[in-house]
Amino acid sequence: MPEAIHKPPSERAQRVFIYSVLLLFVVYFLAPFFVMFITSIKTMDEIRNGTLIALPRQPTLEPWLKAWGYATIGVTNEGIRGFFWNSIRMVIPAVLISTIIGAVNGYVLSKWRFRGSDTFFAMLLLGCFIPFQVILLPMARTLGLLGLSESVWGLVLVHVVYGLAFTTLFFRNYYVAVPSELVNAARIDGAGFFRIFWRIMLPISTPIFMVTIIWQTTQIWNDFLFGVCFSTGETQPITVALNNLVNTSSAVKEYNVDMAAAIIAALPTLFVYFVAGKYFVRGLTAGAVKG
Amino acid sequence: MASLKIQNVCKSFGAVDVLKGIDLEIESGEFLVLVGPSGCGKSTLLNLIAGLETVTSGDVLIGDRVVNAVSPKDRDIAMVFQSYALYPNMNVRKNLSFGLETRKVAKPEIDATIERVAQMLQITDLLDRKPAQLSGGQRQRVAMGRALARNPKIFLFDEPLSNLDAKLRVEMRTEIKRLHQRIHTTIVYVTHDQIEAMTLADRVVVMKQGIVQQVGTPTEIYDTPANTFVASFIGSPAMNLMQGEIEGGTFRGTNVEIAGLSAADGPVTLGFRAEDAAVADTSADIKAPIYTIELLGDATMLTVRAGGEMVSVKAAKDFRAEIGDAVSISVPVGVCHLFDHESGERLAS
Ligand SMILES: Nc1ncnc2c1ncn2[C@@H]1O[C@H](COP(=O)(O)OP(=O)(O)OP(=O)(O)O)[C@@H](O)[C@H]1O
Ligand SMILES: [Mg+2]
Numbered sequence: 001m002p003e004a005i006h007k008p009p010s011e012r013a014q015r016v017f018i019y020s021v022l023l024l025f026v027v028y029f030l031a032p033f034f035v036m037f038i039t040s041i042k043t044m045d046e047i048r049n050g051t052l053i054a055l056p057r058q059p060t061l062e063p064w065l066k067a068w069g070y071a072t073i074g075v076t077n078e079g080i081r082g083f084f085w086n087s088i089r090m091v092i093p094a095v096l097i098s099t100i101i102g103a104v105n106g107y108v109l110s111k112w113r114f115r116g117s118d119t120f121f122a123m124l125l126l127g128c129f130i131p132f133q134v135i136l137l138p139m140a141r142t143l144g145l146l147g148l149s150e151s152v153w154g155l156v157l158v159h160v161v162y163g164l165a166f167t168t169l170f171f172r173n174y175y176v177a178v179p180s181e182l183v184n185a186a187r188i189d190g191a192g193f194f195r196i197f198w199r200i201m202l203p204i205s206t207p208i209f210m211v212t213i214i215w216q217t218t219q220i221w222n223d224f225l226f227g228v229c230f231s232t233g234e235t236q237p238i239t240v241a242l243n244n245l246v247n248t249s250s251a252v253k254e255y256n257v258d259m260a261a262a263i264i265a266a267l268p269t270l271f272v273y274f275v276a277g278k279y280f281v282r283g284l285t286a287g288a289v290k291g
Numbered sequence: 292m293a294s295l296k297i298q299n300v301c302k303s304f305g306a307v308d309v310l311k312g313i314d315l316e317i318e319s320g321e322f323l324v325l326v327g328p329s330g331c332g333k334s335t336l337l338n339l340i341a342g343l344e345t346v347t348s349g350d351v352l353i354g355d356r357v358v359n360a361v362s363p364k365d366r367d368i369a370m371v372f373q374s375y376a377l378y379p380n381m382n383v384r385k386n387l388s389f390g391l392e393t394r395k396v397a398k399p400e401i402d403a404t405i406e407r408v409a410q411m412l413q414i415t416d417l418l419d420r421k422p423a424q425l426s427g428g429q430r431q432r433v434a435m436g437r438a439l440a441r442n443p444k445i446f447l448f449d450e451p452l453s454n455l456d457a458k459l460r461v462e463m464r465t466e467i468k469r470l471h472q473r474i475h476t477t478i479v480y481v482t483h484d485q486i487e488a489m490t491l492a493d494r495v496v497v498m499k500q501g502i503v504q505q506v507g508t509p510t511e512i513y514d515t516p517a518n519t520f521v522a523s524f525i526g527s528p529a530m531n532l533m534q535g536e537i538e539g540g541t542f543r544g545t546n547v548e549i550a551g552l553s554a555a556d557g558p559v560t561l562g563f564r565a566e567d568a569a570v571a572d573t574s575a576d577i578k579a580p581i582y583t584i585e586l587l588g589d590a591t592m593l594t595v596r597a598g599g600e601m602v603s604v605k606a607a608k609d610f611r612a613e614i615g616d617a618v619s620i621s622v623p624v625g626v627c628h629l630f631d632h633e634s635g636e637r638l639a640s
Binding site for chain 1: 390
């Protein structure tokens with residue numbers, strides 16, 4: 001609407017109110033991050049002497065370099081660098097595998113129904129509600145039997161299995177809204193199960209892929225419990241390393257280093273949101289209004 | 292080319308019986324048109340023939356082979372879907388070529404086929420567009436093209452022209468007719484358009500609530516409808532149906548008295564077509580005030596109340612009268628159809 005159109009005063013008052021509330025929320029949500037960030041570029045002296053929200057007088061990158069490269073974590077002095085890569089090495093295969101299997105599952109459960117497929121789907125959904133803690137012991141035993149204990153691939157397996165319920169749910173609900181006639185037409189055109197998936201379904205699945213990838217990346221990257229239970233020392237993901245960094249007993253608590261490490265640990269998920277976030281919103285509503 | 296047999300086919304979706312014992316024999320090269328009210332199971336029947344749904348009981352035979360368990364791709368049929376079902380991610384050209392590529396047709400042959408089909412359906416300019424960028428009628432022609440690009444044993448068409456404007460529809464109808472005369476592929480064709488049914492069909496099947504009411508040539512269906520349902524479904528306007536009693540060869544009802552019928556005494560339904568009756572000065576069989584009057588251009592359509600129903604009669608195009616004027620109508624015995632007054636079945640005459 002062009003600005004020139006005059007709004008009645010009551011409407012303007014409403015606007016002002018709405019934007020004030022929104023602004024309040026923005027401040028509320030961004031404040032912690034702001035404090036983290038300014039703390040991470042202060043020296044320890046400044047932190048001790050200043051207040052929490054005081055801006056740094058002599059900004060320094062030193063805490064970041066230390067957190068990344070030479071902070072003491074457990075028994076090593078190599079920062080969180082190695083653990084960061086551990087997480088990357090875990091997240092990429094886990095996200096890809098769980099997303100691809102979820103897509104095929106969703107395709108089958110919506111377009112190639114079989115006797116009992118709805119029951120099957122209902123049971124799979126139950127998987128979304130199983131708390132992490134419940135599967136810790138059985139999973140530990142399973143990983144042991146498979147010889148994957150305390151390896152990155154063990155973690156990948158755990159996350160794939162745990163994520164399947166969600167990825168299947170996403171894709172199934174997305175594909176249910178795709179008219180079955182498309183599949184029927186392709187069947188008459190002579191295409192089989194995988195050709196239809198590849199040529200007809202996948203090309204229209206970008207939004208739901210984005211949603212699933214964002215969801216899985218965030219979940220798996222941020223996971224702490226599986227990481228702490230199923231990995232040790234060198235193979236730990238960054239969340240566990242961050243915890244260890246903060247808890248490593250040293251003479252002084254280096255808040256600036258802790259904050260820098262925490263921000264580094266959060267960067268990849270932020271990055272994914274900024275790159276693919278618009279698809280996230282679009283994908284979540286795509287099923288609602290079919291176009 | 293192949294014959295097609297539907298033997299006692301039933302189809303239920305859960306507790307809903309959609310098809311209730313369909314029996315049809317379609318000869319190789321025949322053009323069969325399916326008509327019936329919305330929801331009577333026409334699309335379901337096509338899906339069963341195509342193999343997209345499985346029969347609940349009964350057999351579908353293509354040639355002499357029972358195909359109940361054969362998958363759609365091995366039945367060698369092509370189908371136009373009521374909802375078009377164009378692949379949204381592919382442009383028109385890809386939509387047309389997808390089936391050919393899947394069946395490993397050589398590239399030059401695919402190009403030639405697309406060229407030919409696109410020209411016939413007047414979609415050459417649209418080949419590089421996506422389905423979302425097409426109008427309803429254009430999509431429908433692409434859907435048609437996708438089927439015509441193949442050379443199957445049987446074509447299944449589910450209301451393929453329903454979204455076209457009148458002119459294009461006539462053109463396409465002629466085009467389909469010519470195509471059939473040229474290649475003589477067996478065709479099963481669903482339509483709501485009476486003229487399409489009459490002009491295209493070798494035989495017409497009239498269905499109602501999952502049951503076949505009558506199978507016959509267009510003339511048979513039109514001239515000797517098997518029951519009141521067919522009589523009132525085929526033809527535009529529908530056949531007039533009046534309630535009354537026969538007594539000594541004379542049919543009597545409100546405002547109507549037709550003598551000289553050879554039928555047993557008792558209540559009957561008497562039907563005749565609007566164009567078979569005439570406004571008359573003498574020998575009036577129906578006498579009633581005019582209820583409505585419509586100028587059609589080539590004729591004038593009158594309606595009056597008779598035999599407990601609205602009855603339409605076609606009068607000359609220069610016929611003029613006021614609503615409420617009394618009018619006399621002659622209905623020759625020869626054009627009357629008698630139906631059982633309860634079951635609606637045609638009475639032998
Ligand atoms: N998958 C399904 N599950 C349940 N009922 C169905 C299903 N498909 C069709 N039906 C029902 O079967 C009946 C026949 O449907 P069908 O699509 O064959 O009708 P139609 O004759 O093609 O109608 P129209 O002329 O409107 O296209 C309808 O009552 C419909 O609701
Ligand atoms: Mg239909």
